[in-house]
Amino acid sequence: MFHPASSTVSRGLLRGLVVTLLGLGALVHGARSADYAELKWEELVPEDWNPANSFRDLQHLAGLPDSDDRVQALYDRMRKVWDEAPTVPTLKGKTVKIPGFIVPLERNADGLREFLLVPYFGACIHSPPPPANQIIHVRSKTPLKGFESMSAVWVSGTLGLERTGSDMGASGYSLQAARVVKYTGK
Incomplete structure (x- = not known):
């Protein structure tokens, strides 16, 4: 009967197989x-990138109510700058x-x-x-x-x-x- 530990070549192959299997296990279960x-x-x-550069003209909008169309336009502009952030x-x-x-x-x-x-x-x-x-x-x-x-x-x-x-x-x-x-x- 052949036993892997009885041969140095087999021990080297076995060691390589164990290392390979351990590596595959890390891939399957998620790497550390x-x-x-x-x-x-x-x-x-x-x-x-400084998004504030896109809003230097905000001072005149500070006191407006949320229902003002200019506030919605500002929000839309902000979304565009945010969504296109580099x-x-x-x-x-x-x-x-x-x-x-x-x-x-x-x-x-x-x-x-x-x-x-x-x-x-x-x-x-x-x-x-x-x-x-x-x-x-x-x-x-x-x-x-x-x-x-x-x-x-x-x-x-x-x-x-x-x-x-x-x-x-x-x-x-x-x-x-x-x-x-x-x-x-x-």
Whole structure:
């Protein structure tokens, strides 16, 4: 009877097979978050972008009631600036880990497959959405269970530059999730 431990060649092949299988296990179950560089939300905003530059003429609108047509025009202009917010091209393809809050987009009985990741509680739900460069459209190949709207999470995966729109807001980034876990501080 042949035994793999009885041969140095077989031991080397066995060791290589174990390493390969362990690596595949990490892919199946989601890589460790230590394998991803932590990204801060402010890093998603280009250094030279200042949305206030688009609203230098606001002083004369400060005292108007919400029902004034000029206020609605201002809101529409703000949405356009926010929805077209520029992204940081050098982040494309980076493997990152970022904390945020879930805004569900696609959920079924199996779980959550698509959501927006936003930097603060209530974004896109109880208030106007943040700029597109502060919203990440996250997709997961496997359904995620145990997460609700506004769950605080860490998401790890590969960042992309993909502008998408939804009823909840426009996103400037996309992320293919490799791992989503409840937020614990680190």
